[in-house]
Amino acid sequence: MEKNKKQFETEAIRGQMERTAYREHSTPMFLTSSFTFPNAELMADTFAGQAEGIIYSRYSNPNTDELIQKVCAMEGAEDGFATASGMAAVFASMAAFLQAGDHILASRAVFGSTHQILSELFPRWGITFTYADPKDIDNWEQHLQANTRMIVLETPSNPGLALIDLEKAGALAGKHGLILNVDNCFATPYLQTPLRYGAHLSVHSGTKWMDGQGRVLGGLIVGGAGLIEKVRFFCRHTGPAMSPFNAWVLSKSLETLAVRMERHCSNALQLATFLEQHPSVEKVHYPHLSSHPQYELAKKQMRLGGGIVAFEVQGGVEGGMQFLNRIRLCSLSSNLGDSRTIVTHPASTTHSKLKEEERLAVGIRPGMVRISVGLEHIEDIIGDVLQALEK
Numbered sequence: 001m002e003k004n005k006k007q008f009e010t011e012a013i014r015g016q017m018e019r020t021a022y023r024e025h026s027t028p029m030f031l032t033s034s035f036t037f038p039n040a041e042l043m044a045d046t047f048a049g050q051a052e053g054i055i056y057s058r059y060s061n062p063n064t065d066e067l068i069q070k071v072c073a074m075e076g077a078e079d080g081f082a083t084a085s086g087m088a089a090v091f092a093s094m095a096a097f098l099q100a101g102d103h104i105l106a107s108r109a110v111f112g113s114t115h116q117i118l119s120e121l122f123p124r125w126g127i128t129f130t131y132a133d134p135k136d137i138d139n140w141e142q143h144l145q146a147n148t149r150m151i152v153l154e155t156p157s158n159p160g161l162a163l164i165d166l167e168k169a170g171a172l173a174g175k176h177g178l179i180l181n182v183d184n185c186f187a188t189p190y191l192q193t194p195l196r197y198g199a200h201l202s203v204h205s206g207t208k209w210m211d212g213q214g215r216v217l218g219g220l221i222v223g224g225a226g227l228i229e230k231v232r233f234f235c236r237h238t239g240p241a242m243s244p245f246n247a248w249v250l251s252k253s254l255e256t257l258a259v260r261m262e263r264h265c266s267n268a269l270q271l272a273t274f275l276e277q278h279p280s281v282e283k284v285h286y287p288h289l290s291s292h293p294q295y296e297l298a299k300k301q302m303r304l305g306g307g308i309v310a311f312e313v314q315g316g317v318e319g320g321m322q323f324l325n326r327i328r329l330c331s332l333s334s335n336l337g338d339s340r341t342i343v344t345h346p347a348s349t350t351h352s353k354l355k356e357e358e359r360l361a362v363g364i365r366p367g368m369v370r371i372s373v374g375l376e377h378i379e380d381i382i383g384d385v386l387q388a389l390e391k
């Protein structure tokens with residue numbers, strides 16, 4: 001990046017757009033669909049890409065541009081595009097590059113809607129996929145085909161928190177000239193920067209930890225300038241742009257991302273450590289617990305362990321649902337990445353449509369509970385979980 005690059009927290013706060021004539025301290029909102037030109041010549045040059053200027057908010061807007069620049073600085077990316085939701089970003093990051101006859105190699109443990117795009121939508125347009133075991137990156141090469149164009153993965157995985165070695169994935173993509181597309185939503189740019197390990201695109205749901213307060217939907221794609229040019233073309237003409245209002249909210253949210261993630265992660269580690277010692281908890285999954293089978297990898301590619309803890313209660317599906325029914329303080333919701341602690345039982349909700357063996361293949365056991373650890377005081381979070389375990 002530029003020679004005057006600053007630290008993460010400083011970029012998140014000071015990476016704001018130039019002040020307007022009012023010299024405001026905090027960035028104002030640009031709720032305008034289009035922009036004007038002083039004369040026909042400058043208008044023509046701007047349309048031709050020969051003059052800098054903003055034309056229309058479907059292509060760009062000062063608020064979305066500010067947000068994109070901040071996330072690029074955080075991820076070490078050259079350029080980016082902001083979309084209306086995380087799924088719009090996931091879809092555009094694939095559709096912008098693929099055509100009929102192409103093949104995607106994907107980790108089996110991808111977000112539910114990503115799975116629907118791969119298995120229900122893309123086949124209609126002649127784009128096929130193969131799933132590979134996220135725990136077995138050393139053997140992914142055997143799944144590549146002559147028409148493979150892209151590798152798609154998420155790490156850590158949802159909800160089992162299995163990790164994929166990003167350096168190995170980057171090396172595999174590099175060796176075969178494939179685009180490595182990483183959904184970095186669970187980790188956030190504060191904890192993990194896939195581009196540094198050879199990924200070409202890093203994709204986010206801004207809806208989760210980035211906003212972190214459950215207010216807006218949003219998505220981001222960042223990567224090398226050449227690839228983002230293709231993403232921009234695709235999005236400019238298909239229209240999944242983020243609203244300037246949401247971009248303003250998200251840019252503000254990023255100012256506190258580092259301090260929020262520090263607390264989410266320390267609360268999560270304390271909760272995971274507590275759960276591991278509790279007699280009626282069968283297993284705890286958390287990347288920065290030394291009992292995690294990929295603990296060394298987690299320490300290498302993730303600054304902290306993240307805000308999600310998964311654990312297994314006794315009694316299977318019934319036991320998991322009973323645990324949820326006893327929760328008093330935390331929220332029962334399918335979302336994650338909020339200041340409020342959220343408890344989910346994947347086997348009966350987000351992953352209920354899968355067959356039992358499909359769930360087990362992605363590490364979801366019947367009694368598995370996922371907690372998105374919030375910013376309430378850790379004693380109150382542990383207190384609620386403890387009373388739900390012991391009733």
Ligand SMILES: *Cc1c(COP(=O)(O)O)cnc(C)c1O
Nearest residue numbers: 085086087111183185205207218
């Ligand atoms: C939530 C989520 C998405 C989708 O984001 P939306 O903003 O809800 O569209 C994609 N990937 C992961 C890992 C997610 O958790």
